[in-house]
Amino acid sequence: MGYLFEIGVIFVLLILNGVFAMSELAVVSSRRPRLEAMAAKGSKGAATVLKLAANPGRFLSSVQIGITLVGILAGAYSGATLSEPLTQFLLAQGVPVSVANVLAIALVVGLITYFSLVVGELVPKQIALSNPEAVASLMARPMLRVAFIAAPVVFILERSSRFIIGTLGIKSTSESTVTEEEIKAVIAEGTNSGILEPEEKELMAGVMRFSDRSIRAVMIPRPDITGIDLDWDDRRIIEAIANSSHSRYPVFTGSIDMVQGVIQAKDLLDQRLKGEALDLRSRIRQVDMVPDTASALDVLDTLRRSPLQMVMVIDEYGSVEGMVTAADILTAIVGNLGGEDSEEASEIIERADGSWLIDADLGVDLVAEKIACQGLNDPDRDYETLAGFVLSVTKAIPSTGDVVDWRGWTFEIVDMDARRIDKVLVTAPRQSS
Numbered sequence: 001m002g003y004l005f006e007i008g009v010i011f012v013l014l015i016l017n018g019v020f021a022m023s024e025l026a027v028v029s030s031r032r033p034r035l036e037a038m039a040a041k042g043s044k045g046a047a048t049v050l051k052l053a054a055n056p057g058r059f060l061s062s063v064q065i066g067i068t069l070v071g072i073l074a075g076a077y078s079g080a081t082l083s084e085p086l087t088q089f090l091l092a093q094g095v096p097v098s099v100a101n102v103l104a105i106a107l108v109v110g111l112i113t114y115f116s117l118v119v120g121e122l123v124p125k126q127i128a129l130s131n132p133e134a135v136a137s138l139m140a141r142p143m144l145r146v147a148f149i150a151a152p153v154v155f156i157l158e159r160s161s162r163f164i165i166g167t168l169g170i171k172s173t174s175e176s177t178v179t180e181e182e183i184k185a186v187i188a189e190g191t192n193s194g195i196l197e198p199e200e201k202e203l204m205a206g207v208m209r210f211s212d213r214s215i216r217a218v219m220i221p222r223p224d225i226t227g228i229d230l231d232w233d234d235r236r237i238i239e240a241i242a243n244s245s246h247s248r249y250p251v252f253t254g255s256i257d258m259v260q261g262v263i264q265a266k267d268l269l270d271q272r273l274k275g276e277a278l279d280l281r282s283r284i285r286q287v288d289m290v291p292d293t294a295s296a297l298d299v300l301d302t303l304r305r306s307p308l309q310m311v312m313v314i315d316e317y318g319s320v321e322g323m324v325t326a327a328d329i330l331t332a333i334v335g336n337l338g339g340e341d342s343e344e345a346s347e348i349i350e351r352a353d354g355s356w357l358i359d360a361d362l363g364v365d366l367v368a369e370k371i372a373c374q375g376l377n378d379p380d381r382d383y384e385t386l387a388g389f390v391l392s393v394t395k396a397i398p399s400t401g402d403v404v405d406w407r408g409w410t411f412e413i414v415d416m417d418a419r420r421i422d423k424v425l426v427t428a429p430r431q432s433s
Contacts, residue, residue: 006081010112013074014119017067022124023143024063026135027052034133045137048144061154062147071120074112083108184208206333209365213296217363217384218332219313219322223420227256228263234278241265248310248325250287251280256320262287262308289314292321300329332363354428357414360387360421371426375407387421 027049035053038046052059086104091097128135147154187204190196196204210218227250228237241249247265252258261284271278288311290299303309309326348370349357356371367386368377376389383392390411391397393404397419404411408429415423 010074010077013070014115017070017120018124020063020066021121022128023139025125026128026132029132030136043137045140048140049136058154059147061157062150065150065153066146210296210333215294215296215299215313216292218296218328219324221322222320225323227252230280237278251284259312261285262310287312299324356426358386358424358426360424361385364389386424390421
């Protein structure tokens with residue numbers, strides 16, 4: 001009973017060690033957006049945590065000083081107060097003198113180590129991880145005082161560590177960066193935990209894919225453009241519009257490369273309703289031209305400024321490569337909407353045997369993500385669609401039934417539309433047993 005005070009002091013030191021460890025992990029694990037939201041609602045603790053997180057090196061150094069001092073005090077105090085009485089107790093039990101002292105020290109060290117791990121590390125850190133923002137907000141003010149008291153020692157330690165790092169030739173950086181892979185991992189974690197709906201995950205993934213695309217991956221290719229020649233007679237113009245579901249048409253003279261502008265079907269309807277002859281030239285609206293080397297994001301900015309929400313894509317020689325509308329941008333992000341510019345939804349169908357039937361005009365980045373074949377999405381590629389990938393491998397126009405083997409993957413040409421690849425059956429490599 002006479003040693004309860006000493007045991008109590010040691011227990012208090014271990015708890016203090018746990019407080020430092022818990023505070024350290026809570027501040028480091030706290031998510032800044034949540035802290036900012038809490039601070040905006042008036043949480044002074046969250047605001048203090050943000051101050052500590054603004055200079056993590058100084059805060060962590062202060063906490064480490066506290067943990068080190070408490071650990072030294074607990075070890076020294078326990079050794080000085082408990083080892084000698086325990087030795088006497090062992091001697092009274094008949095333990096030889098040569099063994100009693102060593103055994104007493106071993107028992108004291110073992111017990112202190114055990115309780116240091118449980119009370120001073122494991123339990124506090126589990127508490128911190130259970131709700132890091134709340135714990136950090138609770139402990140922020142005491143830790144701020146500790147950081148203030150330890151400031152002189154921290155200053156010396158920081159200068160010493162910088163000197164050693166500089167001597168070793170190691171370059172340190174205070175800027176934290178977040179990679180695209182980390183963002184995708186966070187989105188996947190949020191979906192798995194139920195915070196994000198699967199639809200939200202798909203939307204975010206679509207935005208990230210879109211930001212990396214060139215406009216060639218988004219545009220309506222030249223063969224699919226429905227245009228109107230200014231030299232056509234009224235009957236042919238009306239027939240072209242009747243056989244199409246579009247509301248805007250590029251108009252040209254002789255060839256699509258000689259684009260004069262864009263005509264809206266509504267303008268022609270107004271002329272017919274008034275009993276007037278069709279006069280395309282009076283209703284032509286100017287259309288912006290963008291190079292096929294532009295990124296999708298750059299073209300999106302151009303579309304925002306365009307009253308027609310349409311641009312023509314040209315190559316370095318001035319030839320028309322394709323056309324982009326606001327609907328194409330939206331489709332590239334969220335998938336086919338079945339709107340006016342869509343005839344048949346591009347899709348990826350997973351079959352019962354594990355293979356995929358894929359529309360060849362789909363972007364190769366989307367295909368690579370859906371079938372988990374990142375090798376398709378080579379940053380240095382010169383193609384944008386699955387059809388372009390197949391052509392880059394074959395170096396020739398394939399025929400229906402042709403099979404392409406690539407890194408264990410099989411690409412079978414299921415359907416051709418003249419010289420254009422329409423459908424591809426993709427089979428993953430077989431897993432070796």
